[in-house]
Amino acid sequence: LLEHYVKRRQTLLEVAAEAGMSPSNVAKWARTHNIPLRPRGGASHNESLRIRDTARQAPRILRPALNGLAAEERIRRFATASTYPTLGAAAADMGINESSLSSQISRLARDLGGPLHERAEQSHPMKLTPLGKRVAKAATAWLATRDELAEEMPSA
Template identity: 45%
Template sequence: MRRLPPLSALPAFEATARLGSVTAAAAELGRTHSAVSKQISHLAEDLGGGLFEKAGNGLKLTPRGERLRKAVTPMLDELAAIAQALRAELDDRHIDIVTSATFATRWLIPRLPRFYAGHPEVEIGLRMSGREKVPDHEIDVVLSYDRLRSPSPDFQSFSLGNTAYGPVCAPDYPLRKIGEEWIAPVRLLQAGVPQSWREWMLRAGETLHAEHDVEYAHHFLALEAAAAGLGVALAERRLVEQDLATRRLIAPLGFVSVEGGLQAAVMPRARSRKAITALLEWLAEEARDGAA
């Protein structure tokens, strides 16, 4: 007969070890500080010694606690992955997509009613990509369009369509050409992606310099700033098609195309699902219909 520790306390222990705080662990687990603290104390008592010690305003693992963490974390990760896979087998209708907030809000979400019209049984969940990596077991499909940020996607993928990139600004923005160079008062950048302008200039064979560069935390904020006349931003054509149609934005240098730039990766456990196949076929059709 196995003599196991109190299993219900393990998620509280793992979250506290990972976050370094009972308060943060309680918030993540949706429990009270007192409940998490009691579970950790009960677990430590059962195992015969302290698992955490004070470290400034937080907690750190004792050597005993670190030994337990090394065993518990992969166990909980594997259990979560198995649970997700079993749920997916029972419910093929739900698809979890990870993509950028800009792509989701400016291109994907406005088109989803057309997908639902043809596939009313399918439910799509959207997760935003960012600095915090979404665990693989919570993903079915990853959509990636930004080949200026990442010329080669860091996952095995296939193409849904071409992409095109170019500078955009308000119609009256003072972008001018001096000799062979374009000059702007302000270039708008997405924070953490300084290479985008350089990559565009290499692909387009153009040079665009600015008196100042201004960073925005999200790409859609840079696009809104461009529309407000605050600078010139880089955009994938699909993300600004409505703005171009209404002349809220203009693309004075046009767009440079990247063949196969719209990419999709499907997690191995989801590849055989009929709903995934239907989604990818629809995405490819939408990408073709929206191509210039």
């Protein structure tokens, strides 16, 4: 329990699954052996635990945006949307709501310190700002590398 929960930072649910026990039973054993329990949610979730490592591996320009849950998804969606003439077209092809995509890109822009695109107007397509171009280029290369590595890793 100490090795998996404290040192490896697995969740109670993961430890319980490996041990063939219920999470409440694992929590009981942790209390019995004076192992402090982490609060529910937040830092006990796998994605939260990996954010810092992910940020260290990312290009410097993307690191400020890798600061919370779904950060990589926001970067991935911006990189995808940057190839479309409008956010509406991008959102439709991604199967998400345009306002959701717009708010995710707005948060990404806040995290990275400036606007990433200029909205499409009448007959003019959406245009990336200089920052947006650098972010899209870095994100596309970084995500392609991550995807290649994920494909090479054997599934558990």
